[in-house]
Amino acid sequence: MNNSKYKALDVKNRCENKLHINFKSGKECNGWFIYNKRKVARITVPHGRKNIPQKTYLSMANQLKLSVDDFDRFLDCPLKEDEYIRILKKQISNL
């Protein structure tokens, strides 16, 4: 688990740049991954500049429907949007 490697802002930036997620501004920082005009996954990124605690990191991975390994790869960069969609399609019928 690479939670000590990343800060919340890194997760937000990856989600914006790789999955085109638009985050709400304000008290809650959350946004939807949209595929084929349907909202599929919703992630919340905590405020703050510190490293991400383990359970929060795991919760964000779950929100994106990724395993911790895949979430690590998502943040490290090898996992791109097309692979992400393939992972989602394995989990969600009729996506």
Added chain:
Amino acid sequence: MKTVLGRNADWRSFQASAITIEHDAFTPVSGSAFAGVEVDTWAFIGSSETIFTSHSQREVYNLKKLEERIEKLETFCKHNVCNIQIHRLINFDLNTSLNIIIEPDGEGFIARSPDFPLYGYSNDFIESIEMLKREIESLYEDLIENDDYTEEWLKIKSFLKNILKTK
């Protein structure tokens, strides 16, 4: 007033009117406009300690004793998984209580609900619950905009529609 859980400034916004402590010897304070605080929780601490609050049984209890009890709860949660039931959100009441799991996470706490893929994180124990409540309300606001969601979210939308009621 002593600061409790970093929430001193927010005590009054808690609308302190309804506290019921079950299985405990908290003394109701009568004739006071602000003598208690509503914590909305039903928490199990070990096998013997329980905090239960319910707006259906509106009573006001001694604030100092409640502060002590919440501090106990926070201390317990620093090292243990804590199960809590909430009876309302920020702007909504709940037709049925929701189970919340609070765990220590790094320097803070993470509050999660088994019913939704949501969490609330904060360095403050109570604040983590508040953050989760905000998350649930924020999700509901998103979901009622339209039906452009996968089946999973439409089910959650239906569930939330059934349990949320305007205060």
